[in-house]
Amino acid sequence: xxxxxxxxxxxxxxxxxxxxLLVVSVLGPLLEIRVITLITAFGIAVVKAYIVVRYFMHIxxxxxxxxxxxxxxxxxxxxxxxxxxxxxxxxxxxxxxxQAAADEVKRGMAAGEKDEHH
Amino acid sequence: xxxxxxxxxxxxxTGMPTGRLAVWWVIASEIVIFGGILGSYxxxxxxxxxxxxxxxxxxxxxxxxxxxxxxxxxxxxxLAHQEAEKKNGPGAARYLMFTTLGGLTFLIxxxxxxxxxxxxxxxxxxxxxxxxxxTAAGLHGLxxxxxxxxxxxxxADARKGKELQRVENIGIYWHFVDVxxxxxxxxxYIAK
Numbered sequence: 469x470x471x472x473x474x475x476x477x478x479x480x481x482x483x484x485x486x487x488x489l490l491v492v493s494v495l496g497p498l499l500e501i502r503v504i505t506l507i508t509a510f511g512i513a514v515v516k517a518y519i520v521v522r523y524f525m526h527i528x529x530x531x532x533x534x535x536x537x538x539x540x541x542x543x544x545x546x547x548x549x550x551x552x553x554x555x556x557x558x559x560x561x562x563x564x565x566x567q568a569a570a571d572e573v574k575r576g577m578a579a580g581e582k583d584e585h586h
Numbered sequence: 587x588x589x590x591x592x593x594x595x596x597x598x599x600t601g602m603p604t605g606r607l608a609v610w611w612v613i614a615s616e617i618v619i620f621g622g623i624l625g626s627y628x629x630x631x632x633x634x635x636x637x638x639x640x641x642x643x644x645x646x647x648x649x650x651x652x653x654x655x656x657x658x659x660x661x662x663x664x665l666a667h668q669e670a671e672k673k674n675g676p677g678a679a680r681y682l683m684f685t686t687l688g689g690l691t692f693l694i695x696x697x698x699x700x701x702x703x704x705x706x707x708x709x710x711x712x713x714x715x716x717x718x719x720x721t722a723a724g725l726h727g728l729x730x731x732x733x734x735x736x737x738x739x740x741x742a743d744a745r746k747g748k749e750l751q752r753v754e755n756i757g758i759y760w761h762f763v764d765v766x767x768x769x770x771x772x773x774x775y776i777a778k
Contacts, residue, residue: 479668483661487654494650497776509772517765524664524761531601534610541617549625556626557633573636576713580639 482523489516609755613762616729620766623725627718627773640715642778643708648699649775652692653767659688660764663757666744670754675747682741682753685760689734696727719774726770729763 489512496508521527527535559566559573600607631637666681700720710720733756740756743749 479661479664483657486657490650490653490657493772493776494646497778505776509776513768513772516768520660520761520765520768524660524764525758530610534602534607537610537614538617541614542621545618545621545625548622549629553625553629553632556629559633569633572714573634576634576636576639580636583639 477523479523482519486516486519489519603751605751606755606758609758612759616762616766620722620725620769623718623722624769624773627722630714630718631773631777634714637713637715638778640708640713641774643703643706644719644775645699646775648695649771652695653771655688655692655695656764656767659685659692660761662688663760667754667757670744670750673747673750675744675750678750678753679741679745682737682744682756686734686737686741689730689737692730693727696723722770723774726763726766729766733760733763 493508493512493516496512497505499505527538555561559569662681662684666678666685669675669677669681708716710717737756737760740749740752744753
């Protein structure tokens with residue numbers, strides 16, 4: 469971007485906002501309430517990423533096709549993960565059963581509980 | 587013997603310097619690489635409640651400190667870009683060196699953290715959670731290392747007032763590495 473193309477925001481101020489969001493994302497989950505953990509840890513991660521991409525990487529000042537290029541990769545990635553997730557996160561379906569995964573969960577849970585007792 | 591300047595620094599057929607466009611293409615491909623790893627991690631994590639017994643051993647405070655370090659190094663990278671726009675090569679080089687120092691701090695903290703975890707028996711083969719942990723964080727660490735090396739090369743030129751357009755290019759890459767960590771941090775350190 470050329471020097472005269474745009475006025476810079478206060479980068480130190482943006483950095484301060486990012487640090488404040490970091491503090492919230494660490495402290496929020498300490499409350500151990502599932503919804504608050506999801507919002508403070510993952511919701512804030514999305515906000516932090518948006519701030520970095522917009523104000524540090526200046527994607528809004530690039531040619532429009534840069535955002536489309538990057539955005540289409542995110543869409544492809546979400547499609548791939550979304551298509552595979554139901555088969556990976558569940559260990560059984562109408563006509564199949566993932567014995568190895570179910571055994572792994574059982575073994576891991578038993579080992580974890582044993583560790584906690586020690 | 588002299589060589590002509592590479593065309594990538596001069597051609598602007600796409601409406602933007604080709605070097606910068608190339609960096610965005612690198613980032614586009616990296617989204618699929620890191621997105622694939624993080625997506626796989628999330629879907630496995632949802633199907634394996636027993637991973638909670640493993641993830642409890644990661645140190646949130648160390649992860650938070652490293653997030654602070656990377657965010658601060660990103661600030662230095664964007665300030666380097668600002669100096670480059672003012673044609674202040676030495677100033678840009680100075681901020682790039684601070685950014686590199688941030689990367690070095692990140693890697694030192696990571697190596698201390700990993701040493702401690704490995705000593706306690708949490709290795710890449712001990713459990714699928716740890717396999718994901720070391721693979722995702724390790725690949726990210728390699729990107730930090732690569733960024734540092736490139737930044738030192740760019741800084742050496744910038745100090746002499748040469749190739750200042752590269753300051754922004756390496757900055758864009760560095761911010762992306764920061765963005766990846768922004769997502770890795772809650773996934774590996776907060777979701778217990």
